[in-house]
Amino acid sequence: MDAFQWDTREDCDVRQILDRIGDKWSLLVIALLDDQSMRFTELKKTIDGVSQRMLTVTLRQLERDGLVSRTVHPVVPPRVDYELTPLGVTLHATIQSLVTWTETHQSQIAAARAAYDARESAVTASGKASSSAG
Amino acid sequence: MDAFQWDTREDCDVRQILDRIGDKWSLLVIALLDDQSMRFTELKKTIDGVSQRMLTVTLRQLERDGLVSRTVHPVVPPRVDYELTPLGVTLHATIQSLVTWTETHQSQIAAARAAYDARESAVTASGKASSSAG
DNA sequence: CGGAATCCGGAGTGATACTG
DNA sequence: CAGTATCACTCCGGATTCCG
Numbered sequence: 001m002d003a004f005q006w007d008t009r010e011d012c013d014v015r016q017i018l019d020r021i022g023d024k025w026s027l028l029v030i031a032l033l034d035d036q037s038m039r040f041t042e043l044k045k046t047i048d049g050v051s052q053r054m055l056t057v058t059l060r061q062l063e064r065d066g067l068v069s070r071t072v073h074p075v076v077p078p079r080v081d082y083e084l085t086p087l088g089v090t091l092h093a094t095i096q097s098l099v100t101w102t103e104t105h106q107s108q109i110a111a112a113r114a115a116y117d118a119r120e121s122a123v124t125a126s127g128k129a130s131s132s133a134g
Numbered sequence: 135m136d137a138f139q140w141d142t143r144e145d146c147d148v149r150q151i152l153d154r155i156g157d158k159w160s161l162l163v164i165a166l167l168d169d170q171s172m173r174f175t176e177l178k179k180t181i182d183g184v185s186q187r188m189l190t191v192t193l194r195q196l197e198r199d200g201l202v203s204r205t206v207h208p209v210v211p212p213r214v215d216y217e218l219t220p221l222g223v224t225l226h227a228t229i230q231s232l233v234t235w236t237e238t239h240q241s242q243i244a245a246a247r248a249a250y251d252a253r254e255s256a257v258t259a260s261g262k263a264s265s266s267a268g
Numbered sequence: 269c270g271g272a273a274t275c276c277g278g279a280g281t282g283a284t285a286c287t288g
Numbered sequence: 289c290a291g292t293a294t295c296a297c298t299c300c301g302g303a304t305t306c307c308g
Contacts, residue, residue: 006165013240022156031140066246077289094235101228102151112200211269
């Protein structure tokens with residue numbers, strides 16, 4: 001049941017989080033940091049395809065939201081460790097259900113997409129056929 | 135526990151869904167259609183700020199993923215009803231936990247952001263002060 | 269009413285180079 | 289090693305216009 005009415009505005013609270021986990025890298029970072037702290041370069045080499053810049057930006061945002069903590073070790077060469085805060089851990093736990101859902105229903109979605117695409121191309125084809133036939 | 139290793143690639147299955155619920159409007163549409171079917175115009179006027187184009191695009195994507203069904207009534211003026219499929223309903227249920235998490239921790243996030251911003255501006259200010267003083 | 273097609277601006281993203 | 293700064297590009301998304 002929807003006892004509470006959703007905020008249909010753009011500035012809905014949920015948006016704040018969706019903008020975070022919905023972006024390209026945040027979720028991966030959260031997942032990776034769940035059971036371990038990691039250094040910048042570790043994250044960079046583990047997350048395939050992320051650029052230096054985007055990893056930095058992503059980590060800053062997560063830090064700002066209090067989901068990830070950043071620890072700078074005053075050594076040379078520099079060493080910075082990132083880890084999930086308690087708040088970040090609870091978010092990760094929540095996201096897990098979404099991941100589980102995805103894994104469970106992924107085949108259904110793939111099937112739905114295939115069916116939709118087939119239907120669409122069929123419509124397009126018949127449309128062309130009828131127009132050329134008519 | 136993370137018994138399963140995450141896919142750190144961009145084409146991870148989870149991405150498919152995140153690209154959907156992470157976008158600007160899909161989540162709102164799913165939430166709205168949970169307990170009722172709605173017409174195009176109803177959705178448009180209910181979801182504050184959505185453009186005609188984006189609502190159409192969003193609905194098409196959701197339909198393609200098998201999350202929303204589209205029913206065209208052959209009447210004039212045209213009438214099209216949208217409703218959640220069983221698959222969409224299960225996704226909505228899953229998302230609810232995320233929404234609940236957000237509502238529970240929203241204040242913590244806001245506080246974290248405020249603290250972070252204050253810290254940053256303080257750093258910036260002191261940096262300027264020291265540079266001007268030095 | 270519901271939707272497609274087009275144009276266009278801005279935000280997000282990446283490659284590169286530089287710094288401490 | 290861990291960033292920051294700049295430039296260039298892509299793509300999202302809004303406004304507008306036209307169609308059945």
